[in-house]
Amino acid sequence: KSRFMGVELPSKTLGVIGCGNIGAIAAERALGLKMKVIAFDPYLSVERAEELGVEKVELDELLERADFITLHTPLTDTTRGILNAEAFAKMKDGVRIVNCARGGLIDEEALLVALDSGKVAGAALDVFAEEPAKENILFGHENVVVTPHLGASTSEAQVNVAVQVAEQMADYLLDGAVTNALNMPSVTAEESVRLSPYMSLAKQLGSFAGQLTEHALKTIQIEYQGDVTELNTRPLTAIVVQGLLQPLMDCVNMVNALAVAKERDIDIIETRHDAEGDYNTFIKVTVTTEHQTRCVAGTLFADKRPRIVSIKDIALETELTPNMLYVSNEDLPGFIGALGTTLGRAGLNIATFSLGRAEEGGEAIALVAIDAQADAETLSAVESLPHVKQVKALTF
Template sequence: MAPRVLISDQLSDAAIQIFKSRGVEVDFRPELGKDRDALLAVIGLYDGLAIRSATKVTEKVIAAATNLKVIGRAGIGVDNVDIPAATAKGIIVMNTPFGNAITTAEHAIAMMFSVARQIPEANGSTQAGKWEKTRFMGVEITGKVLGLIGCGNIGSIVAERAIGLKMKVLAYDPFLTAERALDLGVEKVDLDGLLARADFISLHTPLTEKTRNIISADALQKTKRGVYLINCARGGLVDEHALRAALDSGHVAGAAFDVFVEEPAKENVLFGAPNMVCTPHLGASTTEAQENVALQVAEQISDYLVAGAVSNALNMPSITAEEAPRLVPFVRLAEQLGSFAGQLTETGIKAVRLEYAGAVAEMNTRALTAAALTGVLTPLLQTVNMVSAPSIARDRNIQVEEVRRGQTGAYETYIRLTVVTDRQERSVAGTVFGDGKPRIIQVKGINMEAGLGPHMVYITNEDKPGFIGRFGSLLGDAGINIATFNLGRTEPGGDAIALLEVDGEVPADTLAAISALPMVKQVKPLRF
């Protein structure tokens, strides 16, 4: 059955055609973005949801989205999506961070020129026939210091343009490395240093609890008198009331805002302030940007629903369309190793350690780790997947460690997963053979080779004569057919493991009889 996608905001015809050309059934219903009740009534029918900013994907909408697998936002901001609720339900949330980056950066530069030369107000005055030439005394951009708060995709483009305008660029961004700053030609500084030195300040950071009101009354007091402030990022980054006071006092010479705390901004404390330039969230409003993000979100959603490729996801490791075919068998292996260990774990999990050796160490291990955690946690939680598993592990204070190394031992490549509990460590290792099927190659340090089927029985026992015969007889008496039988041991007469696939579930009384055998230490039915 073809996957089905709902487009609940305006999106270009070209984007709709992309969905159709990829074999995705698409319903274009842009009126639903502003009608929450209507959206709630139909959202359960869809595998994918493509939106812009009008649709509010709330916790209630996500609860009603019983089949939803992916939400794609045509644009960079996802303030209108409850990402934690989507993650908890295993829904991937994607955005399109590059489609409108140039357009938004250009708007910030345009706003900087506008406020520096008072262009909007001078335009209004001139068209009113006043010719107030001496009233509109501006400042040059050349040679001035631009402080960027945030130097990611958009901030870095602004930096490049500003350097071309012969500005000195400072950048405050905790994620900006010294090497990246050097490549961009910017000076990395702390926030106080930026506030004290900048002639112009431009914001290019998401709105989070850490960045909310990052330009506060206290921050404004640390700036130069005569500073200019530009915000084309997110409303809420600046304390609007504090900025109005600073504009009225003349401490801030001018401000240019494309975004506001409440939008649409029909009224705002900043309106009417001296040298205040305002636009109605036009940062991404160019023909090129609107088309780019629409096409990009259609491609991303289609790639995921059709090929399993994940790109620009905010709550899931990326998997390219090229690597997906090679990665899929190892994703399945990682999840089965996790499931194996998880089903055998009966106490609280403190840590999960993953060792990637050989060729698999060069693959997308973030995706593999997410798959392994899914397997580990599923026996405990049932409704967990690669999207929600990493966040659930963090919430439960489960420490996750990845180790990569070159080829060691007899196998060209393998994954070893170790679960650490209060009482013990349990490890299981596996690989993928040429047929693309996962195999177990080691359990608790004991070498063995076994495929995994839907119904398995795991037994630890003493390596003594008579065990296999008695065990086999018990299964035979219960009418249970053995599909595969795999054995391993530490040494003759030492600890041994039996792992077998059976054709159906083993009755509880048969498991109890096996457990009662004198040489048996543990019996556990496993499902895969």
């Protein structure tokens, strides 16, 4: 009988990693069980956390304080292996882990070691690094409960999905309304032709800003100026927001991006200026987080190809390529040569090199197109160069 001794949930601390729609529901139910809930989510605002009744914390603090940890985040380059050996070492002895989100969020070998040592008292897993999971090193462990990815396998869920699909098809056939389309914008055929190059620009601006955003978003302001104001800009706004949110949320698309932003209390501000400025057409995205405000702007040249024309209001013109390096530094002699030498030693060929600065001796930005991705060692080497403030590898 002693083998089945458990623990009570009331007064225990639940750590929620990823506090979006599902994470928020898990938090709400845990609060109903009289648990204390702490949450880590870079996109969770303080206001939203207060509304949910949870305490927003950084990941390390969550790992140190939680009695139970549940994961509700997509699998991205940032979240892959978020619970690894280093993370387990920071946890309380006897912590319990639940993962019904995505396989790959947990380093399964590190989890096995933590289970064997008693660091982790138990784990409940519905997802695995390799699926279908016919074999796994965690199968058969006396402190592990597994299910074969059954998260949505209820009669009610299947009925709800079927009803939703039928309603949306009826809306389209009767009224022409398109809802939850994953592979097409909600625009007419005529608009699509004119919007196409602007969609590429909007996607690049959103993705650029999103990859550089590391804290909870509060406001996204999108300014349209010149020729673009004659078009239906609503799809463009959705694409910008999609690009901003996608680095941390793989379920965001053009259709649901604005709804996801609203759910997370992110204000979307859209402004239009008919008069032309320095460019015939111009889109500027300004992102405000809990810690800073950052902006990026772009245009279409005569060939309809998108160009970045300013970053943080620093003039800098470039085309975005698949692999790029963003470097913020102090404008002092020797930087360009040192950066080129460092990339050369790493075997990275420079395709284009764009520079801009706020003023002589002030903040400067380099946007470097390289022929392959920069690894962590190269990024660390660039970051250690004199006068460098920030380094980020970007992909488009």
